[in-house]
Amino acid sequence: MNRRLVAVLVAVSAVFTFVPMASAQSTATLSDIRTGQHNGFSRVVLDLSGAPTEYRVSEVTGVSHCASGNPITVAGPGIQEILAVTLIGAAAHDDNGNPTYTGSRNFATPGLSNIRGVALTCDFEATLGVAVGYANAASWHRVFTLTSPNRLVIDVGL
Template structure:
């Protein structure tokens, strides 16, 4: 009867040894992430994204938010958003004058909405109190600064200083009401 109890223990010990050896050899370990694996399932790139259409809508607000896998910039318009250009640049420049806008960060996105930030009489529809800090991005993983670059001849631009040249996407969404939103999401990692 004592011999029967030893046999299962020996089999159990052999099984444990086999599992430990397999783990040590990496046969049971999960596959390591590679550079080709997208971060958080994101498959965005870092090349320029553009739509040349012009909009009759006006820029009315700029805001930011943090998400699990990316930081988000939202530009609110009072009508349908149409065209835009979003791209990494060596320096963000002010509309009209070309004066460089100083930004914190290691990489810089220039975002141009093909819509003015003023009405037909030239009255501003968006006039930030602090053009150098449109939104407080302290503590964001990717954003370092969001600054206004101006509105000139039907185009409105702003600059985003980011931690590094990271992948991004551009979306346009309807609402609220008759307005729309141009959204730029920048991933936290590659």
């Protein structure tokens, strides 16, 4: 092969190797937290830009911040139980560190009959934590995802 052609190919490949490529957001991001009362249950909806890789749910009596370990008191009166929901592959900020969720990170939910408060407990290394405090410790719960638009739904029975 001609030396000049080889030199041109090497130069072109070097340019393409070092040209920064635009990339899409690597994790689903939180944009809003909505709440609502339905017949027989209270609901929290996390609006997301995409689907989380997975989520985990556990009933607990207390929560702490994932990075500091400091305890978090979920806002709202009469909380007997907390549903801790951890989303893997989700964040409340974009890849540049800019917040995508600018609402309250710990708030009471006075319009709901069982859910008393919601708090963000983690936003670190593509892990998003949400605590949902509710009054009736004997309540049922269900957590599931929906698409078009993407969201994670948390229902707690009365």
